[in-house]
Amino acid sequence: MATQQTATAGRALVSPSVILLFIWMIVPLVMTLYYSTLRYSLLDSDNWAFVGLQNYASFLSDPDFLTALFNTLILVISVLVISVGGGMLVALLMDQPVFGLNILRLMVIAPFFVMPTVSALVWKNLLMNPDSGLFAWIARSLGFEPVVWFTNWPMLSVIIVVSWEWLPFASLILLTALQSLDEEQKEAASLDGAGALSYFGYIVLPHIARAITVVILIETIFLLSVFAEIYVTTSGGPGVATTNIPFLVYKQALLNFDVGSASAGGIVAVILANIVAIFLMRIIGKNLEG
């Protein structure tokens, strides 16, 4: 139908957004690339020089970077396993005929709406504090020594907090996918005498496979940039035990004022995220055709 006139109008209407997003994406990225080739400290900002790839060399050979990369991967993978595995179980449970499903769903999705700074501080103080936190009380009641969470198990503590934030997301998406399963298919499976396991393996899993993939990819993108939870609980410590790539870049840029090195770190983060993004875009692109 698109007449010449509507086509022109269409271009005119879409271009403000395109221009804005283009500027938002390209200009800072090019600047980051440029800065990443400079020796440039905000403490001594007149004395800058072009150093080529030296920042990358020093950033990549910095032991803190390797730790941060390792921490990033541990955080992403652990939270994925816990939230997607747990979310799957929660979704399967809620898909059963239970009383009060609407209220249950409200409770399960709630943590997703809690801002990261609140979740992190509530968990750190009210629940995980070794003296008067609730977990300490439970441990003592059962006759155990309370765990000193954020001091002795800093990474695990961060993983627990972030998993609590993302479990609801996985549960909600997977439940939505489960509920779109055909009643007839369910009926046919039960008529054929399929057991619970083979029913799950042959009917349910293939049906929700795409939803699982989407959850994994979207969570990965967000989990690669976890920042606030670390910022308010451990500040990346003790030492660099909970420093991930975003936190390391933040530290280099805004605490050490090392623009060059921080920019090189930023580019590394962009490359990491892009590897995931390519897969996600393929799936969503396919959906657009269908």
Add this chain to the structure above:
Amino acid sequence: MAIKKSAGQRIGVTILAWVVAVLIFFPILWTFLTSFKSELDAISMPPKFLFFNWTLENYVDVQQRSNYFKFAFNSVVLSIGANLVGLLFAVPAAWSMAFAPGKRTKDLLMWMLSTKMMPAVGVLVPIYLLFQKLGLLDSLFGVGLVLMLLNLPLLIWMLYTYFKEIPNDILEAARMDGASLINEIVYVLTPMAVPGIASTMLLAIILSWNEAFWTLNLTTSNAAPLTAFIASYSAPEGFFWAKLSAASTLAIAPILILGWFSQKQLVRGLTFGAVK
């Protein structure tokens, strides 16, 4: 239900489901309860669950000592303002992609989505330095601009999927009757798209309200929203759990309620239409 369950099984599953749901919800409930305790009751061992002297003093304190309303005001202005401005750009763009698609429309949509995938740390340094030069650090305008740009791809995407569901014939009929393009968008499309626009806004507001990378890094006091306000309780001197709980309850309650209303749209928006 295909696989028939006996009443006993159904009750068993229900109990299990409630236990799991209450466990997941518990940290929020606990925060809420703690916010009504005195500081002494908040750290008492064994913990007091319901039988303590309920008090509102923490809520009064939070406002008096740290001016909660200023931060709440910033959160409201940032999350609603940024997305309203975003809507001004997104509605026309989504209209054009849904109703006057060109050869490149699909690529354009995918490209917009890809901007969402860029990690914030990748552009932290230049944005920070630019904002410093332009005097935009700690300004509502500066942070609002970033929040608007962060959500713009999502706004366009969600609106696009909603617009696609509106029958084209209606728009063509309006065109036949000689409606101009602006009239078509304002008087024909928008009223039909109100539910879609509303749920898009709901999700966008929730995301902006909870955004905690840029709000923490670009604000200090003037433009600081609730995310930054709560972060100030991480300092050792802020070691008051009842007050932290009251501040937290105030910070999450409005968005929790909005979120509960937008569950369905949430799935669609957060998966960019990949799961409906």
